[in-house]
Amino acid sequence: MDISTSTALVTGANRGFGKALATELLKRGATVYAGARNPDQVDLPGAKPIALDITDAASVTAAAQAAGDVTLLVNNAGSSTNADLLSAGLEDIRLEMETHYFGTLSVARAFAPRIAANGGGAILNILSGLSWVSFPELGAYSAAKSAEWSLTNALRLQLADQGIRVTGLHVGYMDTDMVKEVDAVKSAPADIARIAVDGIAAGAYEILADNAARQAQAALAGGVSVLYPQLP
Numbered sequence: 338m339d340i341s342t343s344t345a346l347v348t349g350a351n352r353g354f355g356k357a358l359a360t361e362l363l364k365r366g367a368t369v370y371a372g373a374r375n376p377d378q379v380d381l382p383g384a385k386p387i388a389l390d391i392t393d394a395a396s397v398t399a400a401a402q403a404a405g406d407v408t409l410l411v412n413n414a415g416s417s418t419n420a421d422l423l424s425a426g427l428e429d430i431r432l433e434m435e436t437h438y439f440g441t442l443s444v445a446r447a448f449a450p451r452i453a454a455n456g457g458g459a460i461l462n463i464l465s466g467l468s469w470v471s472f473p474e475l476g477a478y479s480a481a482k483s484a485e486w487s488l489t490n491a492l493r494l495q496l497a498d499q500g501i502r503v504t505g506l507h508v509g510y511m512d513t514d515m516v517k518e519v520d521a522v523k524s525a526p527a528d529i530a531r532i533a534v535d536g537i538a539a540g541a542y543e544i545l546a547d548n549a550a551r552q553a554q555a556a557l558a559g560g561v562s563v564l565y566p567q568l569p
């Protein structure tokens with residue numbers, strides 16, 4: 338895909354990885370809609386701020402009408418409630434699914450017909466190593482990222498003949514608010530954004546952005562004993 342002639346919409350572009358992605362796309366000459374629940378928080382010279390709460394059907398419909406010229410949709414917006422599946426409130430567990438699964442899906446459903454009508458393009462879903470391996474203390478997030486991975490696979494197959502390439506980006510820790518309490522090695526969001534946009538430019542279906550993502554994918558082939566060596 339030629340990024341310089343693309344028109345992109347990045348969800349959750351007001352901070353974190355979404356802001357880094359929007360910055361990278363702008364650098365490469367794309368026209369960029371910066372989606373945010375509060376567009377006043379968008380500080381990205383050259384971008385077009387647009388109100389978008391991905392869990393609100395009316396907001397998604399309005400954004401798709403306002404940004405009908407999109408050819409590259411980046412589903413980045415995400416939540417992290419630190420909810421485990423046994424003791425956390427169901428409302429937190431539901432929020433993870435509402436955001437990562439239903440939110441991403443409803444934005445994809447709203448924009449796919451427009452991307453097709455604009456001659457085709459791409460959808461990039463921001464996934465995780467945790468789409469493939471679960472941390473029990475983050476069970477709700479992992480389950481939602483797995484569901485988002487699954488929808489990425491289904492949409493890829495369903496949209497291919499409409500000229501839309503659907504890509505999943507898997508990554509481990511990035512230095513954003515989402516993981517500010519985590520003490521671990523973290524990638525710079527700007528570095529991962531470069532890898533992401535390179536992947537889209539090259540037409541990749543899957544982008545493994547760091548070692549954590551590559552290790553998680555490799556571990557899948559080893560089954561439960563490799564994925565979860567802590568089990569008795």
Ligand SMILES: NC(=O)c1ccc[n+]([C@@H]2O[C@H](COP(=O)([O-])OP(=O)(O)OC[C@H]3O[C@@H](n4cnc5c(N)ncnc54)[C@H](OP(=O)(O)O)[C@@H]3O)[C@@H](O)[C@H]2O)c1
Pocket residue numbers: 348349350351352353354355373374375389390391392412413414415416436440463464465466508509510511512513514515516
């Ligand atoms: N950070 C990591 O280590 C890591 C690793 C793997 C994958 N990811 C994924 O990367 C993506 C970006 O995460 P991040 O690290 O940049 O997190 P972040 O710093 O917490 O930012 C989250 C972004 O999503 C937005 N958002 C949340 N719910 C939304 C909704 N309902 N509608 C619209 N926007 C919403 C937030 O907007 P507000 O400012 O309005 O809250 C914010 O812009 C997520 O999909 C996450 O799962 C992150």
